[in-house]
Amino acid sequence: MIELRELTKRYGDQVAVDGLSVRVQPGVVTGFLGPNGSGKSTTMRMILGLDAPDHGEALIGGVRYPELNWPLKTAGALLEAGAFHPGRSARAHLAALAASNDIPASRVERVLRIVGLSDAATRRAGTYSLGMRQRLGVAVALLGDPGVLLLDEPVNGLDPEGIRWIRDLLRGLAAEGRTVFVSSHLIAEMALTPTGWWSSGAAGCWPRQPSPNSPPAKTAWRTRSSGSPRRPPTIAE
Numbered sequence: 001m002i003e004l005r006e007l008t009k010r011y012g013d014q015v016a017v018d019g020l021s022v023r024v025q026p027g028v029v030t031g032f033l034g035p036n037g038s039g040k041s042t043t044m045r046m047i048l049g050l051d052a053p054d055h056g057e058a059l060i061g062g063v064r065y066p067e068l069n070w071p072l073k074t075a076g077a078l079l080e081a082g083a084f085h086p087g088r089s090a091r092a093h094l095a096a097l098a099a100s101n102d103i104p105a106s107r108v109e110r111v112l113r114i115v116g117l118s119d120a121a122t123r124r125a126g127t128y129s130l131g132m133r134q135r136l137g138v139a140v141a142l143l144g145d146p147g148v149l150l151l152d153e154p155v156n157g158l159d160p161e162g163i164r165w166i167r168d169l170l171r172g173l174a175a176e177g178r179t180v181f182v183s184s185h186l187i188a189e190m191a192l193t194p195t196g197w198w199s200s201g202a203a204g205c206w207p208r209q210p211s212p213n214s215p216p217a218k219t220a221w222r223t224r225s226s227g228s229p230r231r232p233p234t235i236a237e
């Protein structure tokens with residue numbers, strides 16, 4: 001489970017994330033919806049210890065990410081496609097990560113198969129299309145077989161078949177009991193991918209039992225100071 005408590009981030013005078021509190025439960029795909037610039041990536045980065053909150057905290061299984069013993073085995077993340085050495089093949093990139101994170105080498109071939117890159121595994125990542133780089137990013141996230149997955153805009157760059165693939169993959173990972181937290185600025189995508197829905201409350205947000213017939217409800221979470229012209233992100237599960 002991911003737990004955010006009063007998570008707040010300011011850049012100068014600008015409040016990017018404002019008192020965000022939520023529990024992201026395992027077993028369902030939880031969508032994090034909001035327009036560009038509403039604080040989704042900042043929230044993800046704070047969960048992963050890449051940005052320090054000005055107030056509040058983000059916990060993964062009760063522990064802050066920087067304090068995890070083997071982070072890749074606990075929480076896998078896709079933040080930005082293309083963050084790979086362009087001269088290195090997908091297989092070499094994954095093998096290096098596996099070796100430095102106490103992950104069995106057998107996981108490399110396994111995740112290459114899962115993301116559909118086995119046939120392109122020896123090609124340099126710099127020659128990959130955006131969709132292929134996105135798949136390699138997903139492979140990195142899955143490498144440690146983590147119980148928690150965070151994916152920032154995972155459908156970016158994917159073609160229609162790729163989008164169907166990632167929807168099925170995320171649902172499958174959640175069905176295995178993992179916590180799957182996915183951001184998007186696309187309302188339609190969030191309506192199709194998440195496996196359940198959230199009920200809302202002023203002081204907290206708790207998932208009801210997922211119902212396949214229920215429409216996704218969106219619960220507003222403040223991630224900006226009042227007066228901002230932009231809408232805050234919403235959470236749909």
Ligand SMILES: Nc1ncnc2c1ncn2[C@@H]1O[C@H](COP(=O)(O)OP(=O)(O)OP(=O)(O)O)[C@@H](O)[C@H]1O
Binds near residue numbers: 014035038040042
């Ligand atoms: N390092 C930074 N320095 C200054 N401002 C920042 C920084 N990172 C983010 N911001 C600002 O914080 C706000 C939230 O940005 P963020 O990238 O988290 O939004 P987002 O919802 O992920 O947007 P997008 O959908 O475009 O990725 C934006 O106004 C952005 O300009």
